[in-house]
Amino acid sequence: QNVTVPASQFSRLNPQGCLLASNIQPSLGQTLVLYGEPVGTPEEDRKLANACVDAFFQGSDQKPQFMASGQLFGSPIFAYDNGKEKPTEQCHLLVCLNRHPETLKLVEKTSLSFFNLLCCRSKILFAYHEARWCYRETRGLYGQLEQEVTDFKELATQRDTRLEQLKQKLTEMPSKTFDYAVYLRDLEDHKTAIATNAENYDYWLEKIRESSLKDDNIEFLANFLNQRTKLFQRQIQTNLNYLKPGQQLFDQMLGSIRGIVETEQAQQEKRLERWIASVGIGLAVSGISSQTAAKPVESIITQLYPKQSLDCPKAGVTPCLIYSVVFVLFHVGFGFITALIFGRIMDRGGK
Structure with a gap:
């Protein structure tokens, strides 16, 4: 038998915040779905959804904010998000209020599609977070290597110590340029991961649409694909366009340093050979003259x-x-x- 309970009872579903992202540390982020059958009027649905969220996150400072609303299988659905970038801090919440006799049946029918859709969403956000981390690391290396370029130009006036300093740079720089190349490769990988999961997201979204009712509105799900995902892809491409020329510059500088070191070492070896030859000739002439x-x-x-x-x-x-x-x-x-x-x-x- 169904029992009517106030929205405040949703706090019992999350005792001591046991389902909060800060406690479970989700590696790919978190999506929670709250389901209820309202007894009030449809005009009160938004207010009821907010009350459910307030109760669920009672006593916590991690409550997500309202983001969008729509209609799924004849029933209203509300989306909330805390906007965190770090996966272990993300919380995405959907509140579904059943107001149509077909809702439960269609939810059960499309449950796998919904599960896969939300997984793709989490993977996209995770890949973007990793891409942002790679960008920050690469940007830090970019600053270090730019300083190396400046120092390299100043070495032209320090002929006495130039060779030793160039050898030192030749020891330190390859590891930095290698890390730089690895981060660029990882950025490309994350860009590919987002594109792949975006295609999968679109596939599962179409599966859900196939079961949707005439008056359904799930544009908030499509907006994630058409707006946020495309924004992520453009941002990563912009970062790559900014960082890739640096890789060529640093490779050229490393090649120049190798060339200078090899040239100066060869000159030193030639001078040593000439000195030895001169000494040998001098000793030979001295010996001959003495006889x-x-x-x-x-x-x-x-x-x-x-x-x-x-x-x-x-x-x-x-x-x-x-x-x-x-x-x-x-x-x-x-x-x-x-x-x-x-x-x-x-x-x-x-x-």
Whole structure:
């Protein structure tokens, strides 16, 4: 036997807020459906629906706000939403007041279509939330990489430390550019997910319409598809259009850094090779000159000290020591000058 109860009794359906999103943490959001058979006049239906919502969320600050109304299977239906973006905080509420003898039968007939429709709705909202998160993360990376571009331009005037700083950037930047590319890919995936679920939403909406009565009005369900979903898709595409050029810029900068590092390292290696070659030539020339028959050092010392014998060790410690020092300095100096000349020649030839 049916019993008439006041709308305030709806609070018993949600004791201590056990069905609130904050308690159940729904991963894809939440849709609640309240059903009742009103005893008042149709003009009071909106007021009755509001009273049911007030009672259900009694003592809570998470009460959703009225969004739209319509007519489903001959009975009024009211939609409420708290407007939260985060899935675990979302609450979507439908209040259906039975005023037609066919309502229950048609609801039962289309229950699967309704269930799938609401699932598609939740998936669309979830994908958009994830897309917004990806955008914020990518935007943060965009700011960091823009600073890298500015720093890169300033390195042109810091030749002494430029190579080491470029190597440091070459170590840090690839991970950032990789994360940037991953976020862009995820944005594309979320855009595709919204488009796919929008098609499914439209399919199940048509299934519901097939069972609708002549005077039914479920435009509020179609508006979610035609307005909010399309807005989500446009927003994601706008974000992609804004962020994609940044990926190309950062890839080019990374390539430029690699090119500069490779070029400067190659130049350093060439300079080292030339230096080694010059030293080798100098040592070779020094060794050859020390073995020449002309003995230029002995000739010079003999001319400077004609009475001094150079027959070591008979000549004594001092003459022999002077001879040895001058001998070494002469040939080393000769080799050094030769190495310097050849080094200059190789430097000019390498330019």
